[in-house]
Amino acid sequence: MAVVVILCASTAAAAGLYISAARPPFSQGDPQFKGAGDAVHGQLIFAAGDCASCHATPGEPDRLRLGGGMALGSPFGTFRPPNISPDPVDGIGRWTAVDLANALVGGVSPEHEHYYPAFPYTSFTGMTAGDIRDLYAYLMTLPKVSGRAPPHHPSILFRIRRFVGFWKLLFFREGQSEARLSGEPIHDRGAYLVENVSHCAECHSSRNVFGAIKPDTRFAGGVDPQGTGFVPNITQQNLGKWTERDIATMLKTGDTPDHGRVGSSMADVVTNTAMLPDSDRDAIARYIKALPALPTPHP
Ligand code: HEC
Ligand code: HEC
Numbered sequence: 209m210a211v212v213v214i215l216c217a218s219t220a221a222a223a224g225l226y227i228s229a230a231r232p233p234f235s236q237g238d239p240q241f242k243g244a245g246d247a248v249h250g251q252l253i254f255a256a257g258d259c260a261s262c263h264a265t266p267g268e269p270d271r272l273r274l275g276g277g278m279a280l281g282s283p284f285g286t287f288r289p290p291n292i293s294p295d296p297v298d299g300i301g302r303w304t305a306v307d308l309a310n311a312l313v314g315g316v317s318p319e320h321e322h323y324y325p326a327f328p329y330t331s332f333t334g335m336t337a338g339d340i341r342d343l344y345a346y347l348m349t350l351p352k353v354s355g356r357a358p359p360h361h362p363s364i365l366f367r368i369r370r371f372v373g374f375w376k377l378l379f380f381r382e383g384q385s386e387a388r389l390s391g392e393p394i395h396d397r398g399a400y401l402v403e404n405v406s407h408c409a410e411c412h413s414s415r416n417v418f419g420a421i422k423p424d425t426r427f428a429g430g431v432d433p434q435g436t437g438f439v440p441n442i443t444q445q446n447l448g449k450w451t452e453r454d455i456a457t458m459l460k461t462g463d464t465p466d467h468g469r470v471g472s473s474m475a476d477v478v479t480n481t482a483m484l485p486d487s488d489r490d491a492i493a494r495y496i497k498a499l500p501a502l503p504t505p506h507p
């Protein structure tokens with residue numbers, strides 16, 4: 209009897225270890241990431257991806273010094289985006305483009321550990337290999353910053369990174385995009401930018417008790433993860449009066465059609481979307497305008 213119990217327990221433990229393991233999606237030498245990327249194009253992906261909003265050193269006027277360390281509050285603890293400058297010791301200077309791809313697409317570190325989804329790889333997972341290669345080329349041109357971010361303070365449930373493996377089994381679909389494609393090129397370009405690069409839904413949705421986006425609230429608004437207010441519904445339920453032009457203008461200047469300006473974290477988003485070509489803002493606007501109306505969830 210005891211032998212059976214021990215056997216069952218150890219089989220369950222082994223199965224748990226197996227299924228919660230972090231497996232990088234790409235191996236070093238993957239031909240998709242061979243060759244030098246285009247840093248000029250990578251700069252646009254960096255802007256669209258809003259990377260500096262989380263990784264720039266707080267209080268540092270130069271937003272391209274990516275020393276990390278800002279406090280990112282959440283119901284699951286406080287997370288500190290790390291140094292992703294090309295510093296070889298404290299940043300990602302020794303990384304390959306494949307390492308960056310494994311982080312963005314798989315949420316897996318070069319040490320084969322899971323990243324916390326406070327890093328929105330749940331959206332970046334649908335990024336194309338070409339864009340990641342270009343983003344890598346651009347990141348390597350930025351100033352090296354020394355010093356590391358303070359440690360994360362995750363809540364008890366996620367103190368062990370391995371547990372993120374179970375979270376991923378439930379809520380993460382590696383390499384899958386939420387983009388709804390229509391076949392119309394501008395709309396579909398917008399779908400890619402909104403869902404897989406600019407990660408608009410990561411803020412504009414409500415989350416379940418495990419911190420995963422509730423699918424039926426995607427873009428319908430939700431409590432700010434930092435605990436300050438409510439992020440608005442951006443489906444047609446709320447944006448019905450906004451034209452595509454209004455959305456594109458807001459992403460360039462911050463001005464809303466009712467003569468106000470967006471504030472809080474959206475103002476940071478706009479400093480980045482303002483750097484995109486008009487065609488990309490127009491594409492984002494077309495996709496947002498095409499989102500079906502959803503009721504705003506109750507907090
Ligand atoms: C909402 C905030 C946020 C945004 C936006 C964001 N990140 Fe991060 N990033 C994080 C956090 C938090 C971590 C740490 C995750 C962990 O330790 O588990 C992280 C980790 C990383 C890492 C791993 C670094 C290491 O030392 O292991 C890389 C690389 C990275 N991010 C790159 C990017 C890039 C490139 C972008 C833009 C496309 C980006 N991040 C956008 C919050 C963010
Ligand atoms: C980091 C979180 C965050 C991300 C990412 C984000 N937003 Fe926002 N957004 C906000 C917040 C917060 C507001 C409310 C701003 C305010 O109070 O003025 C907002 C406001 C807006 C508004 C105005 C809504 C209204 O009713 O006035 C629109 C439109 C919008 N966002 C679209 C987008 C689009 C499109 C993207 C992706 C390109 C995006 N947002 C990404 C946080 C975010």
